[in-house]
Amino acid sequence: MTIFLHQELIEELPKLKRFAHKLSSSNADAEDLTQTTIAKALEKKELFQEGTDLFKWSSKIMYNTFVSDYRRKTKFETKYDPEPYIEKQSIEPSQEDSVELKNVDDAMNKLSWEFREILILICIKGFKYKHVAEKLDIPVGTVRSRLSRAREKLYNLMN
Amino acid sequence: MDEDKSENSKKNDMSPYREIEALMDGELDATYAKVLLNKISEDPVLERHYNKLKKQKALLKKWWEERQKHPE
Numbered sequence: 001m002t003i004f005l006h007q008e009l010i011e012e013l014p015k016l017k018r019f020a021h022k023l024s025s026s027n028a029d030a031e032d033l034t035q036t037t038i039a040k041a042l043e044k045k046e047l048f049q050e051g052t053d054l055f056k057w058s059s060k061i062m063y064n065t066f067v068s069d070y071r072r073k074t075k076f077e078t079k080y081d082p083e084p085y086i087e088k089q090s091i092e093p094s095q096e097d098s099v100e101l102k103n104v105d106d107a108m109n110k111l112s113w114e115f116r117e118i119l120i121l122i123c124i125k126g127f128k129y130k131h132v133a134e135k136l137d138i139p140v141g142t143v144r145s146r147l148s149r150a151r152e153k154l155y156n157l158m159n
Numbered sequence: 160m161d162e163d164k165s166e167n168s169k170k171n172d173m174s175p176y177r178e179i180e181a182l183m184d185g186e187l188d189a190t191y192a193k194v195l196l197n198k199i200s201e202d203p204v205l206e207r208h209y210n211k212l213k214k215q216k217a218l219l220k221k222w223w224e225e226r227q228k229h230p231e
Contacts, residue, residue, distance in 0.1 A: 104221075122184055
């Protein structure tokens with residue numbers, strides 16, 4: 001049964017791949033979805049009734065997998081959260097640390113109020129661009145460009 | 160002035176450097192963030208920029224913490 005089902009699934013593979021591409025936003029996602037569907041179909045082989053439409057059955061598995069993944073992603077992964085990686089960023093031990101912090105302090109004091117404000121709001125307090133745009137009553141594009149120039153200026157002042 | 164110029168420069172907004180900034184600020188969706196992280200890992204120039212921003216952000220947070228602990 002497994003051997004037959006496996007063989008039949010291979011025959012359905014082009015159709016399954018096409019269906020996966022319709023559901024997914026990238027080739028990699030479509031490939032993952034196809035692989036997961038095949039694995040699940042083989043796991044659930046007992047539930048397949050011989051003589052019925054294998055593509056219909058396996059594409060239903062694919063669709064359900066896609067929907068559960070999508071729900072999980074929108075619930076937990078809507079935005080990439082960089083904070084754990086930033087926290088991991090090692091800062092030198094205390095003596096050099098205090099020199100670097102003094103450097104940041106001097107540089108921040110030399111920055112214009114607008115640059116300092118945007119760095120504090122976004123890089124330190126973690127506000128979203130949209131929120132800052134509303135708060136400062138400026139377009140999101142201006143938030144991006146001001147932030148970018150503030151970062152560059154801060155970097156130049158510190159180096 | 161300068162900002163208006165940047166504002167109109169949509170092309171500039173799409174540069175990988177701006178995308179890396181958006182990544183650092185949690186502005187990208189998880190799927191695109193993964194794609195960009197892969198791109199960064201394959202390009203030493205982008206990787207250097209990413210690490211530079213990451214370090215700067217960590218330092219800023221540390222500086223702010225210290226300021227809150229020892230306000231002048």
